[in-house]
Amino acid sequence: MTVTQLSFAQKAAQHWTQERIRKITGGKKYVIDPLNGAELLRALGLLNSDAGMSADAVRKYVQINHMIALMEPLVLSLSARFPAVRILDCGCGNSYLTILLAWCFREIWKKPAQIIGIDTRSDVIAKSAKRAADLQLQDFVSFETVSVADFYRRREQTESADERKSTRIHLVIALHACDTATDDALALAFADKSDAFAVAPCCQAELAGLWRKMSAENFKSAFSVLINSPELRRDSCSTFTDAMRVLLARGSGYEVTATEFVPSAHTPKNRLLTGNRRGNYLDNALDEYAELRQALGTGIALEQRLSAEALVRLNQKILR
Ligand SMILES: C[S@@+](CC[C@H](N)C(=O)[O-])C[C@H]1O[C@@H](n2cnc3c(N)ncnc32)[C@H](O)[C@@H]1O
Numbered sequence: 001m002t003v004t005q006l007s008f009a010q011k012a013a014q015h016w017t018q019e020r021i022r023k024i025t026g027g028k029k030y031v032i033d034p035l036n037g038a039e040l041l042r043a044l045g046l047l048n049s050d051a052g053m054s055a056d057a058v059r060k061y062v063q064i065n066h067m068i069a070l071m072e073p074l075v076l077s078l079s080a081r082f083p084a085v086r087i088l089d090c091g092c093g094n095s096y097l098t099i100l101l102a103w104c105f106r107e108i109w110k111k112p113a114q115i116i117g118i119d120t121r122s123d124v125i126a127k128s129a130k131r132a133a134d135l136q137l138q139d140f141v142s143f144e145t146v147s148v149a150d151f152y153r154r155r156e157q158t159e160s161a162d163e164r165k166s167t168r169i170h171l172v173i174a175l176h177a178c179d180t181a182t183d184d185a186l187a188l189a190f191a192d193k194s195d196a197f198a199v200a201p202c203c204q205a206e207l208a209g210l211w212r213k214m215s216a217e218n219f220k221s222a223f224s225v226l227i228n229s230p231e232l233r234r235d236s237c238s239t240f241t242d243a244m245r246v247l248l249a250r251g252s253g254y255e256v257t258a259t260e261f262v263p264s265a266h267t268p269k270n271r272l273l274t275g276n277r278r279g280n281y282l283d284n285a286l287d288e289y290a291e292l293r294q295a296l297g298t299g300i301a302l303e304q305r306l307s308a309e310a311l312v313r314l315n316q317k318i319l320r
Contacts, residue, residue, distance in 0.1 A: 009038045030069075031065055036107070043134055045057070066261070070261055071173075075087075076109065078195060078196065083112065084113055087115045087172075088171075088172050091174055091178065092124070093176075099131055099135065106140055125144065170194060171196045171197065172189040172197040172198075173199065180206050182245070183305055190252040190253075199272070200261055207300060211237060211296075223236075244293070247285045247286070249273070250285035251281055251289065251313070252281060253278060254278065255275065255278050257273075259271075260272070287317055
């Protein structure tokens with residue numbers, strides 16, 4: 001048989017000796033390797049037509065395995081609780097993670113799942129749907145062109161309370177969804193009482209814009225030095241935005257942790273906020289939020305997206 005007549009999996013099996021695998025994994029046991037995931041990695045563009053992997057693709061390959069390893073315990077604990085875990089990937093873009101999760105459900109974890117990838121861009125949604133079809137993953141994942149806010153609004157308007165219970169999202173994810181799309185994803189999780197969320201925020205431009213205006217208006221507080229310096233403003237805005245997200249999530253019934261989700265050499269935007277719903281709405285987290293809000297001179301977009309009931313609780317703290 002010539003090389004061109006071999007199936008892709010056979011080509012990968014020939015190319016990927018244990019020594020070559022060790023070179024890209026550093027000897028670690030990865031969930032997806034170029035042997036068990038040859039077709040998947042090819043569909044994601046990480047393996048070339050000859051089954052080799054470019055240096056860039058190796059970086060992405062390490063990143064996706066790291067992400068799957070991080071998500072695995074959470075996903076498996078949800079799988080043990082629900083007949084089919086429902087996951088919403090907000091701002092899925094090219095859907096690396098969405099497709100990877102679907103593939104792992106089918107090939108590794110062997111559990112049913114309903115994964116939905118949504119994005120406002122119809123071109124990336126068409127591409128993602130084709131990838132899923134090429135890998136025959138349609139029973140595990142579907143895609144739709146819609147914004148996070150519209151996805152939730154539509155469900156509220158068209159489904160009864162009982163229907164909404166049965167379409168409730170168990171896990172909300174949003175990786176580098178632009179600016180306040182992260183807040184939309186968190187608001188959806190809070191409103192749906194989702195069991196967990198995992199968000200890696202992107203450009204926290206909202207607070208930076210507000211601070212720029214406040215700086216021009218000569219706002220004074222303990223944080224004036226950050227607010228008035230463009231360089232310090234850029235870095236501190238992302239940290240403060242995420243700190244405020246953490247506090248609002250704690251006040252909305254979640255236990256939250258902030259971790260690095262890929263080594264910082266791979267991407268500077270590597271903060272992952274994960275939340276597990278415990279149902280204890282921490283009042284002191286809202287007190288802390290109100291204090292921070294006062295010192296920073298403004299709140300964040302997530303505040304405006306809270307349910308009417310949650311907003312009343314928050315306003316009692318802010319107006320105190
Ligand atoms: C930087 S990309 C990240 C894509 C993917 N999650 C990843 O990590 O590779 C951000 C994506 O979010 C989408 N997006 C931005 N705002 C959105 C919104 N409000 N609702 C849904 N998608 C949104 C953009 O179209 C874009 O595809």
